[in-house]
Amino acid sequence: MQYFDAVTGLMRRILDTQQAAIAEVALVLADQIAEDRLVHVYGPGGHSNLAAQEVFFRAGGLMHISAILDEGTLISSGALRSMAMERTPRYGRIVIDDASLGEGDVLVLVNAYGINAALIDAALRARELGVRTIGISSREHADNTTPDHPARHPSHQNLHDVVDHHVDTLVPIGDALIEVEGALEKSGASSTFANAFALNWLMLETLQELGARGVAVPQWRSGNAPGGDEANQRFIARFKGRVRCL
DSSP states (O other), rough: OOOHHHHHHHHHHHHOOOHHHHHHHHHHHHHHTTOOEEEEEEEOSSSHHHHHTSSOTTTOOBEEEEEOOOOOOOOGGGGGHHHHHHHHHHHHHHHHTTTTTOOOOEEEESSEOOOOOOOHHHHHHHHHHEEEEEEEEOHHHHHTTTTTTTTTTTTTTOOOSSSEEEEEEEEEETOOBBBOOOOOOOBOOOOHHHHHHHHHHHHHHHHHHHHHHHHHHBBBBOOOSTTTHHHHHHHHHHHHTTBTTT
C-alpha cells in the first residue's frame, strides 16, 4: 500500500539521519533521570499534543516523564480554538511559567512544523529560566514555511534555531503524503507517526544508556497486563504530586 510505504520510508529516513542527535539527547535525559529528576514533554499544537501523551503513563515508559497537557491547545477544547491558541504570542510563556519549570529542568518540545507562536515562546521562556531545551520537529517544514505565515511567532524563528538540542522528524511541508486522484488535497498525515517514532526511539536509547550505567529506573507496566497494578503501585507515591498529570 502506498501509504504504508510512505510512512515506513519516512521512519527509515529518520533512523538513518538522526542517530547522532538521538544519542546526544538520550545522554541528556539519562543524566536527568539518573539524578531522579523529571523530564517534561510539551507538544503545543493540536495533534502535537499527542506526542506528549505518547510517552507519558505508557506501558514500558519511563515514570520520570511528565507531560504538560495544557487545555488551551488540546483539540478536545475545540479544534479552531486550539489553532487560535497555538498562534497566540506569549501564550507559551504562560504555560511554561504555570508548569513551574526552572534551573536544571529538562523540557522536550514536540511540534510537527516547528514554527507556531506558542511553541517558540515556550522554548524562549524555558531557556530564560535556565531550562535545557530539546526540540523535536521538521526542519524541512519550518524552513519552507514563509516568514509571514499567520502561525509563525512574531520573531519568525524556528524551533530548531532556539533549542539546545534538536531531532529532525523530516515531515514534508503540508504533512500529508499521498496524492489521491480526484481529491482536492493530499491525504495520509505523517507527523504523528514521525513524532511517535522519534520519541519512542529516544526513550529506548535513554533506557539503554541508564542500563549501561547500572541505573535501574521505574517504568510503567500496562495496568491491563497481569500484575500491572501491583508493579506500578510500588512507585506511585514517589511520583504522585511531582508529576502534575499523574
